């Protein structure tokens with residue numbers, strides 16, 4: 001177990017305190033920060049603009065990398081899934097999703113997840129532990145280095161906190177990691193290029209709405225009635241749909257010009273995908289007068305041992321059309337990386353022998 005300080009999770013001010021503690025001038029903090037986050041250095045020896053003796057001191061007191069990539073899978077659609085281990089051996093999964101216009105990195109906020117969404121493979125792991133801010137940032141750096149190489153600076157990378165875990169149950173570390181990544185001296189991934197997805201931790205939705213520099217929000221809804229949502233997403237028994245949509249309404253009031261927020265709706269064949277469900281969903285949003293929202297429809301991805309099935313493709317279209325006919329914007333999210341267990345609800349540290357590592 002590493003006893004060294006994981007320097008990747010320090011803000012620039014914390015870095016300044018740290019370098020002073022080891023007897024160096026404060027300005028060194030900015031040099032280190034740039035090396036870590038802009039140049040994405042893999043270790044202190046790569047930071048050749050620092051004196052050698054200082055690099056040795058750093059090596060003794062701190063570490064740059066703590067995640068170990070155990071497997072890397074590349075889908076036929078270009079999606080890449082990284083299965084990593086923390087220094088204390090907990091699984092971390094991160095997915096890179098390229099499209100013609102932009103790249104998205106889907107990162108994990110926890111190892112495993114304590115929530116028990118019935119349609120999600122990650123739920124089967126339970127909560128293993130919260131990830132540190134450094135481990136969250138490091139996931140992004142690992143992926144960027146893999147995709148772009150160490151030198152190139154990526155443009156237009158989006159981040160989504162939709163990997164393993166409930167981000168709002170690791171709120172402080174999540175926000176700290178996002179602040180580090182937004183710094184223009186480093187990765188410079190600003191909040192409006194980040195989306196955080198919650199299963200519905202209502203008090204944290206209010207806290208999130210009050211953040212000065214707030215990322216985009218997605219709320220996973222997946223059922224239009226409490227009866228069904230209690231079963232599919234047991235967090236609903238703690239905060240029901242009414243409480244959730246009141247919180248959503250509070251977020252709506254804080255939206256920037258042109259911004260909307262998202263409800264995610266996982267369509268499970270024969271369970272929550274009927275015409276009646278679509279009508280009930282539209283009525284629900286209209287009842288709370290939620291206007292600046294859109295619904296992302298996500299067809300369930302089969303993953304054993306889950307017993308749910310993907311919806312019929314024609315029914316997905318009908319569902320979308322019903323929502324639209326009632327004034328609700330709806331989009332069908334194209335599944336990515338299904339063949340490598342990288343798609344929504346499939347992240348569960350799966351290292352199956354039939355998967356080809358690249």
Ligand code: SF4
Pocket residue numbers: 113114115116117120121122123163164165166199345
């Ligand atoms: S869907 Fe998200 S919140 Fe629910 S169990 Fe899976 S990882 Fe956790």
